[in-house]
Amino acid sequence: MGRRKGPSLTREDVVQAALTLVRLEGADALGVARVARELGIRPPSLYNHVASGPELAVATSFAAQRLLVDDLTDAVRGVDDPRAQLETLCRAIRRWVHANEGLYALMARVEPQPDHPDAGATDRALLDLFLRPLGQLGVPVDRRVHAIRALRSAVHGFVLLESARQFQLAADSEVSFELLIDAVIRGLVNAG
Amino acid sequence: MGRRKGPSLTREDVVQAALTLVRLEGADALGVARVARELGIRPPSLYNHVASGPELAVATSFAAQRLLVDDLTDAVRGVDDPRAQLETLCRAIRRWVHANEGLYALMARVEPQPDHPDAGATDRALLDLFLRPLGQLGVPVDRRVHAIRALRSAVHGFVLLESARQFQLAADSEVSFELLIDAVIRGLVNAG
């Protein structure tokens, strides 16, 4: 029982299977044995493609992040007004998380890898998506980093609480979200 | 080798050990075997006090939440101005998370248990801590739920990103945080 005839699995296949698995069954379901079963191979064979369980999680998280950034890039294409761009970004993140709860939970759980080769590109792309409209809105350079952190925090916290079903009171989440991003954006533009 | 002489462990002891463990080694370290080792007993004996691993995590999370709420209650004691109360609450949450990163990560990871007997009291206490100053600030009743969600989201997102070391650029986090909560509070008070 050695290598099988025909095309064999790639690391891409493995990450793809992991993405699907996490999408369907949540971040807790991610594991070497589980992904191997999904691919129809034995667990040890997966180590031909990933170094370890944690590394599989990191790779899957990076892939998910790229999916998110691509989605956001599409979302703001064609939006001209900088403020509308910011709102569009926030809403697009929330929509993506609704459609990919497990993946976002995974991204939140995996420790960032500052030295990882895949880290730079998508991180920078995400940053730029927010930086451009902030600049156009006249936010001074030395406050843009703080502004991005504020916006990211607000959206991140909201979508996490929302998908963890921590908003138990009967009130429309849409309204809460619009109120939040409107408050933050207004506050950032007229900062004192 | 049956029961040992002298006083035996209680569920409180177990939760206490779990709290200490998570504080020192993070939420990932929490498990039946690990807590049992910490207490000097064999893993199966722990099931005399908790029903399962997940239930241990839930109990620990509830205990952590109570610690947080108690800390916040102390923090706002003696603060009169409602706006200052809100700011104090936000800063106290952040300070607590800095001192208890693992516990906060655990709370974020454990699914909420709407029917759990321990759930109501602390949830309500936390809610009330925010509700009172919002009322005093003149936020209309039908917007208070949204306002609380917005504030919680902002603080939650910020502290999670911060303790996950996702703020990689060299800029003072204190400034970012103050900017965020100021923007949100201002936005909530002058909501349109």
Added chain:
DNA sequence: TTAAAAAACTAATGCAAGTAGTTTCACGGC
């Protein structure tokens, strides 16, 4: 054509969660 690398496998170890059944101690009723 052939040697090396890649990709699968089997076998086995170690550890965590959980179950079943056993032993020993503490405590309340007599």
Added chain:
DNA sequence: GCCGTGAAACTACTTGCATTAGTTTTTTAA
């Protein structure tokens, strides 16, 4: 003071995951 019941510990065991070592087969490149 004695005794029975239940609580709290134990041992032994099963199952499942992560991981390592070593083997076989196929692909690929020299």
